[in-house]
Amino acid sequence: MERIVLASGSPRRKQLLEWAEVDFEVMVKDTPETWPPELAIADVPVYIARNKALAVKAAVGPGRVVIAADTVVVLEDEIIGKPRDRADAVNILSRLAGHRHEVITGVVLLRDGEEQAFADTTAVWFHPLSTAEIEGYVDRYKPYDKAGAYAIQEWIGVVGIKGIEGDFYNVMGLPVSRVVQALRKWR
Known part of the structure; x- marks a missing residue:
């Protein structure tokens, strides 16, 4: 099997591949997380992931498998990105609270x-959360590098998530079982 390169600096994606006992190394290349405005929402994360993968593949050359991923949070047909600052994080979580x-x-x-490319979707329902709970989470965990301003494996996921439908690890940032199945196709 060729050497595997994870084109992501996300500690969560790294941890998930380690849990799956995948032997890999990490390489990150700065790529814009933008997309053409006419692109369907469901296609956006694959588009961004492909750009990340192509940038790293060009750097590592032949004989390597590159894995890249991108995660978006979608509320009412709108992509909710990473928060710009504390106020934005509080606003995002206030919008998600009590909703799917x-x-x-x-x-x-x-x-x-x-190339193998796919997208995995998980539905998430939040309990209603008070402003004090949201501000406390943001101040303690500083979720500024997370799509939707939260991490399901942190306090807010333990206390604030009412339920999910789909892959829990997808919400962490990588549908790792699907990734492993894709790698097996290339053995």
């Missing part, structure tokens, strides 16, 4: 001349 949203992670695997 979707977490979509796009994954692209590249190896010499081949």
Whole structure:
């Protein structure tokens, strides 16, 4: 099997691949997290993941499998990105509280001349949360690098999530079982 490169600096994605006992190294290349405005919401994370994968693949050259992912949170047909600051994080979580949203992670695997790409969607329902709870979470956990301003494996996920439909690990940032299945196709 070719060496595997994870094109992500996310500690959560790294941890999930380690839990799956995948042997890999990490390489990150700065790529814009933008997309064409006409792109369907469901296609956005795959588009961004593909750009990340292509940037790293160009740097590592042949003989390597590159895995890239991007996660978006969607509320009422709007992509909710990473918060700009504390006020934005509080606003985002106030909008999510008491409602259903979707977490979509796009994954692209590249190896010499081949690509596997897919998106995984998980529905998430939040309990209503007070402003004090939301502000306390933001101040303690500083979720500024997280789509939707939260991490399901932190306090807010333990206390604030009413339920999910789909892959829990997708909400953490990588549908790792699907990634492992995709890697098995290339053995």
